Amino acid sequence: MTRAWKLPLLLLLCGSAFAAGSVFTGGPATAVVLLLMFLVLAGVHSPLVFPRPVTLLEARRRSAADGRPVVLWRPGCQYCIRLRARLGRSARRLHWVDIWRDPAGAAAAREANDGNETVPTVIVAGRPHTNPDPAWVRAQLSPPV
Structure with missing residues (x-):
């Protein structure tokens, strides 16, 4: 069960890190786009679809x-x-x-x-x-x- 969720969780963590980095460098719009992109990737690679x-x-x-x-x-x-x-x-x-x-x-x-x-x-x-x-x-x- 946990193996099925490793990639989606990793994608969410990476997306959160990149989004946080973008917020600190002054690009909140970029942060939102990055977070949404990684969220979609995590959803597609999860068992939920x-x-x-x-x-x-x-x-x-x-x-x-x-x-x-x-x-x-x-x-x-x-x-x-x-x-x-x-x-x-x-x-x-x-x-x-x-x-x-x-x-x-x-x-x-x-x-x-x-x-x-x-x-x-x-x-x-x-x-x-x-x-x-x-x-x-x-x-x-x-x-x-």
């Missing part, structure tokens, strides 16, 4: 019931952030497994990626797909015609 994660066991159970893909991800991963951002509201329809919180999810990522915890790994119908195109993932949410 992702849907609530579930365990791999629960995600597989839900996926078997509704046919929706399972996404193995971790906080701070730029490719996971890209996938989440490009999916938009559709991201809430996926089952997200934080591999830093769930050892079974981390093991599944390693199994699918030759021993590496490469994310995002999207599992569709039992088959893993590493770092797929977000448009392809969105297409997997559509019912077959």
Whole structure:
């Protein structure tokens, strides 16, 4: 749990330090802009921008019931952030497994990626797909015609 928040907290601390330095050098407007920029970066890299994660066991159970893909991800991963951002509201329809919180999810990522915890790994119908195109993932949410 704490590993997921290290980068966002570091970004907040750095942003606060840079903003404080800007205030002392006479640039309060610059300080506000810097603080807001670091706050946005911390938010994007935090687990807050992702849907609530579930365990791999629960995600597989839900996926078997509704046919929706399972996404193995971790906080701070730029490719996971890209996938989440490009999916938009559709991201809430996926089952997200934080591999830093769930050892079974981390093991599944390693199994699918030759021993590496490469994310995002999207599992569709039992088959893993590493770092797929977000448009392809969105297409997997559509019912077959």
